[in-house]
Amino acid sequence: MKPSFKYAVIHRHRTKYTVKALCEILQISRSGYYKYVKHLNRTAKDFELAEKIRTKQESCKKTYGYRRMKLWLDSEGITKNPKTILRIMHKYDLLSEIRRRKRWQKMGEDKHRYDNWLNREFNAEHPNQKWVTDISYIQTQEGVLYLSMIRDLYDRSIVAYRTGSSQTINLVLDTIHLAMKSVKTESRRELHLHSDQGF
Structure with missing residues (x-):
């Protein structure tokens, strides 16, 4: 008889007989039985949490990694170790x-990709010479909030920002339009805006 089967028998009859007596009859150690019980409890807890994660993955079409899932669980009041x-x-x-990035095509040719003009030179000699832009997300109780911002590399100040409930090209364009209002027309010729190739 396998030890796992003996542990199951003891667990089933633990309310009628003492664990010590059952272990002696089946000739197994109590420490082995309690390790079995600990594993059962852990499996039950795992399954409950797994079902909650499964529900979230179905609603977000399996886009959440474990780090993002932890943020969501924290917002639900469930604190668990990332591991x-x-x-x-x-x-x-x-x-x-x-999800592999889609290869955007237009008329059968790859979409134009601009040269990396900035080339990791993240310093500027004067304001409105080099801007950088990116989008990040913030987890809130109402869902994900996307933050689009433009930073001036001269003094690292935020030139403009916009927030939205979805990551769209309009969110980026609105941020750029807002930022351009702060720049004089004659200064725009020297201004370079750098972003990743996503947008």
Whole structure:
């Protein structure tokens, strides 16, 4: 008889007989039985959390990685170690699906990609010479809030920013239009705006 089967028998009859007596009859150690019980409790807790993660992954189309899932669980009042979340997501096949970037095409040719003019020179000699822009996200109780901002590399100040509930090209354009209002027409010739190739 396998030890796992003996542990299951003891667990089933633990309210009628003492664990010590059952272990002696089946010739197994009590420490082994309690390790089995600990594993059962852990599995039950894992399953409950896994179902909650599964529901979220279905609603977000499996786009949440374990770090983003932890942020969401924290917002739900469920505090778990990131390693625990990763282990459960891996165990129950709940990891996010890797989405390859679409290769944008126009008239059968690749979309034009601009040269990296900035070339990692993140310093400017005067204001409104080099701007950088990017989008980040903030997890809130109402959902994800996207933040688009433009920073001046001269003094690292924020020139303009916009927030939105979705990551769209209009969010970026609105930020740029707002920023350009602060620049005089004659200064625009020397201004360079740098971003990643996403937008």
